[in-house]
Amino acid sequence: MNVHAVRAIYTFEMARTFRTLLQSIVSPVLSTSLYFVVFGAAIGSRIESIDGVSYGVFIVPGLVMMSLLTLSISNASFGIYFPKFVGTIYELLSAPVSYLEIVLAYVGAAATKSVMIGLVMLATAAFFVPLRIDHPLVMVLFLVLTAVTFSLFGFIVGIWADGFEKLQLVPLLVVMPLAFLGGSFYSIDMLPPLWRTISLFNPVVYLVSGFRWSFIGTADVSVGISLFMTLAFLGLCLAAVAWIFRTGYRLKN
């Protein structure tokens, strides 16, 4: 294992985060606060409790998960796309690093940032609602697992993208709608039967559901299924990354 290389890439990526502190941390915290003001305080006060908790408490896991997904993807995709864009990828490709080490460093850094921001958002939420976490270890497990999985997905997007427009395409046009329709702001049990069935094809439902279970102890689908689906998506992303490096897709040709 080329530990020096993994450390160099990881440190480089983390340094980029702290250099752009406003964009990386302050911005998501501000947007979360606005969600709580609008949905939690203004609209939420007129909604009766869901699954035995206030609407403000109910949306905390969904909000954190939604941000976690989009930030993980954009962090990782930008991290690998930028060297491609400016040409510094030559150094990475000519270095004595294995594909596993490259993924470990880039995805590790992107996931670290996402988890950090997720925790900051939880702390922010605590200012607005009485935060309740029934299963803290499961909460951390879902937080880390989701951050890693979607950072991997973002890494794939970054390699696939050949322009900044494509870089934004997946988070904005695919992930964001799926997150909104994945039960971030409602329980899918509130939907008519047909839409509930359709929702079960949305992978975000399982992420939000499992994460919410760790907070309030109730969920749309069982926590075991949520965990299985998250791991399945992680396996899918790993297989895609392995194929990319084996063929050199958009990197070595």
Added chain:
Amino acid sequence: MQPVIEVTNLSKTYATGFEALKDVSLEVRRGEIFALLGPNGAGKTTLINIICGLVNPGEGRILVDGHDIVRDYRTTRKLIGLVPQELAIDAFESVWWTVSFSRGLFGRSKNPAHIEKILRSLALWDKKDAKVMTLSGGMKRRVLIAKALSHEPEILFLDEPTAGVDVELRQDMWNLVRSLRDTGVTIILTTHYIEEAEEMADRVGVINKGEIILVEDKHTLMQEHGKKELSLELDSPLAAIPESLSGHALQLDSDGRRLVFTYGTHGPRTGINALFADLGQAGIRFRDLETRQSSLQDIFVGLVRDRR
């Protein structure tokens, strides 16, 4: 002595169908400066990129210091430093940071003393804290060299190292390359400036349309393929070259005042004595003469043109 780089029957065809390399075989000796020359699109950069790991190889085999570049990629890549053609560099980082990053990336532990030594040798020490974006083009190129040297490689690839740099800096670069060779580093450079190869290279390889045309010691190449020209300024203009001189390789310029005799230097006789004797018999007198050795550029252009 075992060559430090050994390319055997290497071919590369891109997904577009473009055949960039055709059955290329090449050996680079340890400690030499090897210049790879060729016109645009000849396959120089593809060859370098394959050896360095930037492009997937096609058929064939490449050994670096006896190690296969695919199977033993960690060993071979640690031995190689690459200075790319483009100024691809992180603009937002400081010089010190980006050079230290490269050292870590190539698996070396921190060594501030070594980084300092490199930066001083490249006249970048006083810019160590400057952001790369604030540097001139020439300085950025030096930073790229510093990055390539940061992990103490034994082989250095310089892809068009002096493209777009001014004459003074070019001289500095040449001196730097020579000093690196003196420390035992093998240097492979590609260049459009043939004079650069003529100035520095120990051996020259010419590649055209993906094929190696020749690999030769520079002095041997210039001796065997080079020609000399003897130019005679005539006392009186000639209307045409007399029949009695038709056995000599002569050319008469348009105003009839200059005769140019082209001859090789590697044979036992140059033919100059015979020419002078025949000129005397023909009553042709000259008031001045000069000779000119064909340059590596002339040889290169001739070689590439012959293959078209």
